[in-house]
Amino acid sequence: MAVSRASAGSVTIEDVAREAGVSRAAVSKVIRNAYGVSPAMRERVTAAIEKLGYRPNISARGLRGATFTLGIEIPELSNPFFPRLLTGATAALSDSPYQLIIAPADPAHSEGYRALQALVDRQVDGVIAVSPLVEPDWLEALAADVPVVMLGRHDRSSAYDTVVSDDEGGTRQVMRHLFELGHRDIAHLTCETERTASGSGVPQAIRLDTYRAAMQEAGFGDRISVVRSLNGEAECHRAAMRLLTGPDRPTAVFACHDEPALGVLHAIADAGLTTGDVAVVGYDDIEIAAHPNLSLTTVDQDGERMGALAVELLLERIAGRAEPRHEVIRPELIVRSSTRPPRPRGGATRLGALGDR
Amino acid sequence: MAVSRASAGSVTIEDVAREAGVSRAAVSKVIRNAYGVSPAMRERVTAAIEKLGYRPNISARGLRGATFTLGIEIPELSNPFFPRLLTGATAALSDSPYQLIIAPADPAHSEGYRALQALVDRQVDGVIAVSPLVEPDWLEALAADVPVVMLGRHDRSSAYDTVVSDDEGGTRQVMRHLFELGHRDIAHLTCETERTASGSGVPQAIRLDTYRAAMQEAGFGDRISVVRSLNGEAECHRAAMRLLTGPDRPTAVFACHDEPALGVLHAIADAGLTTGDVAVVGYDDIEIAAHPNLSLTTVDQDGERMGALAVELLLERIAGRAEPRHEVIRPELIVRSSTRPPRPRGGATRLGALGDR
DNA sequence: CGCCTCTTGTAGATCGGTCTACAACATGTG
DNA sequence: CACATGTTGTAGACCGATCTACAAGAGGCG
Numbered sequence: 171m172a173v174s175r176a177s178a179g180s181v182t183i184e185d186v187a188r189e190a191g192v193s194r195a196a197v198s199k200v201i202r203n204a205y206g207v208s209p210a211m212r213e214r215v216t217a218a219i220e221k222l223g224y225r226p227n228i229s230a231r232g233l234r235g236a237t238f239t240l241g242i243e244i245p246e247l248s249n250p251f252f253p254r255l256l257t258g259a260t261a262a263l264s265d266s267p268y269q270l271i272i273a274p275a276d277p278a279h280s281e282g283y284r285a286l287q288a289l290v291d292r293q294v295d296g297v298i299a300v301s302p303l304v305e306p307d308w309l310e311a312l313a314a315d316v317p318v319v320m321l322g323r324h325d326r327s328s329a330y331d332t333v334v335s336d337d338e339g340g341t342r343q344v345m346r347h348l349f350e351l352g353h354r355d356i357a358h359l360t361c362e363t364e365r366t367a368s369g370s371g372v373p374q375a376i377r378l379d380t381y382r383a384a385m386q387e388a389g390f391g392d393r394i395s396v397v398r399s400l401n402g403e404a405e406c407h408r409a410a411m412r413l414l415t416g417p418d419r420p421t422a423v424f425a426c427h428d429e430p431a432l433g434v435l436h437a438i439a440d441a442g443l444t445t446g447d448v449a450v451v452g453y454d455d456i457e458i459a460a461h462p463n464l465s466l467t468t469v470d471q472d473g474e475r476m477g478a479l480a481v482e483l484l485l486e487r488i489a490g491r492a493e494p495r496h497e498v499i500r501p502e503l504i505v506r507s508s509t510r511p512p513r514p515r516g517g518a519t520r521l522g523a524l525g526d527r
Numbered sequence: 528m529a530v531s532r533a534s535a536g537s538v539t540i541e542d543v544a545r546e547a548g549v550s551r552a553a554v555s556k557v558i559r560n561a562y563g564v565s566p567a568m569r570e571r572v573t574a575a576i577e578k579l580g581y582r583p584n585i586s587a588r589g590l591r592g593a594t595f596t597l598g599i600e601i602p603e604l605s606n607p608f609f610p611r612l613l614t615g616a617t618a619a620l621s622d623s624p625y626q627l628i629i630a631p632a633d634p635a636h637s638e639g640y641r642a643l644q645a646l647v648d649r650q651v652d653g654v655i656a657v658s659p660l661v662e663p664d665w666l667e668a669l670a671a672d673v674p675v676v677m678l679g680r681h682d683r684s685s686a687y688d689t690v691v692s693d694d695e696g697g698t699r700q701v702m703r704h705l706f707e708l709g710h711r712d713i714a715h716l717t718c719e720t721e722r723t724a725s726g727s728g729v730p731q732a733i734r735l736d737t738y739r740a741a742m743q744e745a746g747f748g749d750r751i752s753v754v755r756s757l758n759g760e761a762e763c764h765r766a767a768m769r770l771l772t773g774p775d776r777p778t779a780v781f782a783c784h785d786e787p788a789l790g791v792l793h794a795i796a797d798a799g800l801t802t803g804d805v806a807v808v809g810y811d812d813i814e815i816a817a818h819p820n821l822s823l824t825t826v827d828q829d830g831e832r833m834g835a836l837a838v839e840l841l842l843e844r845i846a847g848r849a850e851p852r853h854e855v856i857r858p859e860l861i862v863r864s865s866t867r868p869p870r871p872r873g874g875a876t877r878l879g880a881l882g883d884r
Numbered sequence: 885c886g887c888c889t890c891t892t893g894t895a896g897a898t899c900g901g902t903c904t905a906c907a908a909c910a911t912g913t914g
Numbered sequence: 915c916a917c918a919t920g921t922t923g924t925a926g927a928c929c930g931a932t933c934t935a936c937a938a939g940a941g942g943c944g
Contacts (some may be wrong), residue, residue, distance in 0.1 A: 180672075181932055193894050197934060206892055229650045230930035232586035233899040246612040248814070256604055260631050269645040272629035274617050288626040292596065292649070293586045315537075358763065403814060432818060439819040454660070457605070457760060461789060462796040463820040539900055550924050587900035590929040630917055687891060 181224045190218035202235075203310035219397070231292035238267045240484060241289030242298040243282050245275040246401070249429060250426030250456040251473055255300065255321065256475025265356050265478035268485070275301055283308070290316055296484040302365065303371045306458060317482045317487035328494045331483040333476050337373045340469040340501035341424075347467070347503055348422050349388055351511045353449060356385065357395040357413060357420035359406065359430050366398075366426075377453065381424060395420060399430065407440075414441045414448065421448060421512035428452035428459055428468055435464060435508065449509040460506070467509040470502045486497045530843040536579045545590060547575035559592075589650035595624050598646030599655040600639050603758070605767070606786060607813040608830055610655065612678065615834025616655070624844070625652070632658055640665070647673055653841040657785060659729045674844035676837045682728035685851045688840040689714060690833050694730045695824040696850065697858035698737035698781075701808050704824070704860055706745055706780050708868045713742065714752040714770060714777035716763065716787050723755075726758065731783045734810065739782060739800060752777060763790030764797075771798045771805065778869035785816055785825055786810035792821060806866040824866040827859045 187194045188262050192211060199207050218224070226239050242259060256272065262317060263270055271294070273285035282301025289297050295315040299309065306325050312318055313329035320332045343512045348356055354517040360366055366375045375483065385394045395418070399409035406425075410433050413423065425431035431452030438448055455470035479497055486495070533855045544551045549568060556564050557572040575581075585594050598706055600614060601609050613629065620627055628651070630642035639658025646654050653674040667677055672685035704825050705713055715738045723732045728772055735753065742751045752775070756766035763782075767790050769782065782788035788809030799819065811814060812827035836854055843852070 180930095184930075187638075193898090194931080195894060195933080196892090201894090202932080204933090208892060211892080225648055227590075227646065227650065227930055228648045229586040229589035230899090231582075231932075233901085234932040235899095237586070237649075239645075247613055248607075249602070250605075250607060256631055260633050264633050269647075270631065271645075272631065274613055274627065274629065276617050276621050284626075285583070291582055291585045292628075293584065294596075383804070390628075434816070435575075435820060436818055458815050461793055461821070463792060464818070478747040501744070515925080541900080550902080552903080552924060553922090556923090559902080561903090568922080584900055588902075589902080590931090592929095593901040653933090669904095839932090853925060 253474025
């Protein structure tokens with residue numbers, strides 16, 4: 171283990187300077203790779219640092235210069251999509267001097283606000299925000315203080331950069347796939363209303379709007395069926411159960427992301443049905459979706475890429491870029507066995523009807 | 528939103544003091560709730576803080592006093608068990624002045640070391656370490672600097688507290704359950720060797736040792752079969768495939784945690800078998816294990832409780848406790864449909880053999 | 885040789901808080 | 915009334931770095 175002795179009590183820059191027989195400023199220059207250092211001095215200072223196991227105190231550093239810390243704020247880590255973002259972000263930083271720290275957004279408190287504030291209070295050099303619910307205005311004010319990259323929301327601002335997936339495109343792929351299989355009674359399972367206000371820029375809102383538009387355009391406007399549910403597997407399961415045992419059982423359910431989709435699969439099993447009876451599509455392509463026992467058709471968002479891209483943009487901002495950048499990732503439909511053609515129920519007329527579109 | 532304007536440029540304690548017409552020290556006293564503040568002064572200072580939207584700079588604070596920040600280091604967030612810890616820890620802090628920050632352990636770098644160092648460098652008031660692989664000595668040195676709680680490893684030290692699950696007890700429950708169902712050819716799927724060295728205190732090592740002991744004690748010592756695999760679903764799947772298609776197919780597989788167990792279920796499906804042919808047991812009870820399409824028998828570790836307990840111990844340490852505390856959580860076997868009695872294969876003799884134990 | 889420039893190193897202010905020591909004043913007590 | 919005690923507020927050192935301004939010395943050039 172070539173790991174330095176755990177910060178050894180507290181060796182300060184003063185100690186290093188004494189050991190090397192130079193001034194504090196000299197040591198500072200060496201560790202910052204600043205101008206005005208002779209090879210001889212660098213040598214001696216480096217040796218002293220090594221010998222004493224010196225590590226700069228980031229708090230002290232933060233008072234004047236950079237902390238080499240990037241903060242990322244994440245809601246509900248229980249959703250397996252978010253760790254994908256983190257994996258990408260961490261990997262993108264692995265050879266840089268920057269360290270990523272994560273602040274979990276406690277849902278009990280005002281969602282992302284507290285966590286983002288906490289990061290800024292700690293003098294991070296930049297923040298990545300994943301919270302879908304913080305107000306754009308507030309975020310803009312934040313961006314005046316510190317570089318900000320917003321992940322996964324579609325509103326644009328010149329104050330901060332964004333990385334989003336093309337949610338409309340992804341949803342279009344889902345709907346086309348279901349239409350091509352012959353589905354027309356397609357329900358959409360999404361979150362409670364406040365999160366999906368049209369125009370809010372939240373991915374779920376765009377998926378919902380696109381679902382509606384696609385149904386309209388395909389001539390199935392009268393079959394639009396939107397079911398809302400609170401977060402959590404149990405809640406989604408309950409909502410799905412109502413949907414499946416209700417009077418107008420759809421032949422396919424498109425869930426706003428994979429977790430509710432798994433809840434639908436759960437309900438399908440409980441209702442004694444199979445995905446042959448009711449097709450299911452999710453969104454995100456979380457790892458477990460590929461498991462043969464679930465085999466969920468879904469949309470891959472490449473969270474790793476999004477995380478890495480967010481870090482990249484943030485580092486550019488820190489390096490001085492002022493013009494905003496807004497990156498869009500192309501999602502990809504992954505077809506698995508949870509989507510099959512609808513079973514003919516009331517005769518073959520329906521399939522025929524689709525044929526003459 | 529009663530959220531203060533995003534740190535508003537940078538209002539310092541100086542500004543607040545001027546606004547309230549008092550000294551910096553007075554403001555400091557108010558925000559720290561220190562002794563020697565009259566109600567009148569408190570009033571004026573509080574008003575000034577409110578008016579200016581002042582937020583203390585944590586870096587500056589860290590230079591002398593506390594940062595009210597707890598750090599937790601987590602390996603591989605992709606494993607859904609770890610978010611459970613975080614949920615518990617976050618919830619335990621939701622009404623305290625402390626903020627949790629997470630440092631992901633980049634597997635590319637020397638696992639937990641870098642992340643733990645990063646936290647200490649940032650002057651956290653205490654750290655929770657989840658890394659199973661950092662050396663106890665190193666951790667002890669760390670604990671000399673800052674309060675430490677080690678989560679999930681069984682070695683004890685007087686320098687730091689620990690929170691662990693009773694892995695031996697959990698494994699005993701698993702083995703008893705399998706024996707009672709009639710299984711004797713039970714294989715154990717675990718991680719690569721370095722992680723499971725006996726006596727290392729790593730949970731996987733204890734589960735392995737207990738598996739071996741239980742098999743011996745039941746008289747099946749000659750049927751002990753340990754399969755090793757790297758981390759990751761794909762790797763586990765491959766290892767499981769070898770096991771299932773090999774000459775001595777076991778009737779049950781006990782995996783060291785849920786992710787490899789899901790890999791085994793995957794392999795079982797691929798091999799055209801069912802859990803009627805090969806029973807599967809996992810460990811951790813991650814959320815998806817309860818899904819009817821998987822229905823994995825596993826051991827619940829109550830990660831939320833462990834996380835909350837770790838925070839509790841850490842706060843005690845910070846408050847001054849010096850004697851170590853070592854908490855043990857009792858795990859609980861959750862029986863689902865992935866474990867059924869073995870199918871009689873070579874006649875009924877085997878079941879008979881079990882009977883005369 | 886005198887002057888100019890470039891390199892190398894240092895002194896000391898500064899960042900925004902905390903905390904100790906102490907001054908000023910009020911109150912209680914013999 | 916003199917003195918001890920308690921309360922309330924302030925001044926200023928201090929934490930550990932960064933960073934500006936500048937001094938000292940080396941080398942180049944007419």
